Amino acid sequence: MKKQKFISLTLLIFTGILLMAGCSDKGSGEGTSGSREAPSEITYATTSDAAGLSPIDTNDSVSSNVTYQVYETLFRQNPETLEAEPLLAESYETPNENTWEIKLKEDITFHDGTPFNAEAVKYTFEQLKDPERAAPRASLLEPVESIEVKDEYTIVLKTEEPYGPMLASLSHTNAAIVSPKADKEGNINKKPVGTGPFVFEEWAEGDHITLKKNEDYWREAPEIETVTFKVVPEVSTAISMLETGEVQFIDKIPSDHISRVESINNVEVQKAEGTRVSYLGFNMEKEPFNDLKFRQAVSYGLNQEAYVSQLNGLGLHNESIIGPKVFGYNEEAKSAGYEYDPEKAKQIIQENGYEGQEVTLLAANRDNYMKMAEIVQSQLTEIGINASIETMEWASFLDTARQGDYEMTFLGWANSTADGSELLYPNLHSDNIGSSNYMRYDNSEFDQLVEESRTSVDQELRKEKLHEANLFAIEDAPMIVMDHGMVTLAHHESVDGLVVDPTGMWSLYPVNRK
Known part of the structure; x- marks a missing residue:
């Protein structure tokens, strides 16, 4: 929007009168260059509602x-x-x-x-x-x-x-x-109470969550007065709202939409290599998923690069469970997985009587998981496994997966600690079956390696043990890595100070509106 260099005193006085009378129209004629909200407010569009608001009781x-x-x-x-x-x-x-x-x-x-x-x-x-x-x-x-x-x-x-x-x-x-x-x-899962820069205001489930500025914050109070987490199930709708100024930022931009977002005037896009890993997991308490031969057949039959190639640069192919941005990564693990070999997959399936095996792929109704499910379904069909897809809303999916009520599913781990021990231990150690070990994986040899990676303050020794545990899990294949993700965030140019870190987290404390 071009700025006029000279404005008459009469126009300034008239504008002031209009503002005091409350006659301004925030949204008209502004398009993407403005916002429908006051500069002290910020709205974020999320495709899923929160599962809860207690850090003790949630993990998403x-x-x-x-x-x-x-x-x-x-x-x-x-x-x-x-x-x-x-x-x-x-x-x-x-x-x-x-x-x-x-x-x-x-x-x-x-x-x-x-x-x-x-x-x-x-x-x-x-x-x-x-x-x-x-x-x-x-x-x-x-x-x-x-x-x-x-x-x-x-x-x-x-x-x-x-x-x-x-x-x-x-x-x-x-x-x-x-x-x-x-x-x-009370119930902090519905009404959270912390020490942070923003105070809980309300939660209209399925629609929005509102936070207010903490005027008594122990550091300097934030500049943003009101934060709204707006539930917008359709990504395309969320992007349109960013374009019109109804929301000021979105994150985790699906690969199919990144070019559209990058083309929007007055919107800035952040992209960086992240700590997140996404994977296909097997329920190790059910047959035939607890059979290594079956998991090997699936592993040989999956071409993860075919999935990554559709991510428009927002994912990396790497066989290692521990990603390059996570403590404990070793380059040797990059190609340690089962190479794509559909003929070998078919041979294993025929030799072990799994031809025509019926399986159900459980997927949360998010674009990335749905894309994984569709690609994996097609590739499994090619090697002789009949796969169907079952989709669920996010919170229901989490409950179902945690309870082990599935056969094969797609999951991700943000690696918020950026530490390999806090990737392998919660996801694959037998201590966590029924909580974060969705695969219900139970292997004492693996457990021992992970424990050794945790029970030392010698960081070089920890790296060695993490590498051993990583290679062990890759070979035993309770999960198959689909990709290591890039972190993304797009915000209106009026938003200043908003930065996404490699774990995908962002804080609104340093943010202001220009």
């Missing part, structure tokens, strides 16, 4: 986008280096390999006015570990044997064995500290 990226603005963790990852830095913590020390003494920042309150202190941290971590609560990311603190309050602002975590990824785990969104009072007296 849609929910985390909201909780990341409301709650805070003791440590946070530097968005550039992905190394842990203090947030609610002031400092820490390790008197010995099994003890972490963490000093907390003082004079911080939760949104309900109750104090943030060591008792609140102890309560949160005990809830995260409580078997009855069955937190999906209890694995973050599984090695912690005791949680002690040394004084009002000092918490002591003790482990039975050294725990190498401790700071990475304490930086994870699901290790965020909740208000004990709010959790005891």
Whole structure:
């Protein structure tokens, strides 16, 4: 929009009168160069509603986008280096390999006015570990044997064995500290109460979630007054709303739509290599999926490059479960998977009596998972396996997959800690069957390797053990990597300070509207 260099005094006075009278029309004639909202407001379009708003009780990226603005963790990852830095913590020390003494920042309150202190941290971590609560990311603190309050602002975590990824785990969104009072007296999965820069306002399920600026935030208050998470199930509709200014940003842009988004005037696009891995998982408690021969046949029959080639540059082909941006990656694992060989796949199927095998592919109703399902269905048909596709809405899909009520499914892991131990342990260690180990994989040899990668503070040794565990899982194939993703985000040019990091997370705290 061109700016006039000279405006008469009369026009300025007239404009001021109109504004005071409330006669301005925010949306008319602005197209993509303006916004239908006041500059102090920002709206994000999400294709799925949150599963919940408690960091203890959820484990999905849609929910985390909201909780990341409301709650805070003791440590946070530097968005550039992905190394842990203090947030609610002031400092820490390790008197010995099994003890972490963490000093907390003082004079911080939760949104309900109750104090943030060591008792609140102890309560949160005990809830995260409580078997009855069955937190999906209890694995973050599984090695912690005791949680002690040394004084009002000092918490002591003790482990039975050294725990190498401790700071990475304490930086994870699901290790965020909740208000004990709010959790005891209400339902923080519906009405979250944290210490973060934004305060929960309302949740109209299936439509929107609204947050308000935390005027009493312990750091400088954010500039954005109101944040709206708008549920827009159709990606094309969300993009149209970005184009017209009804929403100011979107993320996780599907590959089929990236060129359209990049062509919109006054919209800026961020793309970078990320930590996310997407994969095809087998239910290891059901036949024939618990047969290595069957999994090998599927592995030989899948051409992941055919899928990646359709991602328009938003995915990378790499056989390694641990991706290049994640701690523990070794280049040797890049080509360690089963190469694409449909003839060999057919031979294994015929030799083991699996010709014509009926299987169901469970997929969440998201563009990327649906694309995976369609490609895999076609490729399985070519090698003699009859695959059908079952689709579900996101929250229902998560419940179904967690309960093991499927045969084969498509999943992703954001790798929010960017640590290989916190990829392999929650997804494939037998401790987490029924929670984050959707494949229900149970292998003692693999478990031992992963445990060795966690129970050391020697980072080079951890890398060695992670590489061994990674190669083991690739060969045993409880999951087959489909791609390692790129992180994407598109925002209107009026939005300043919004950056997506390699884990796919973004904070609205530093954001303002120009």
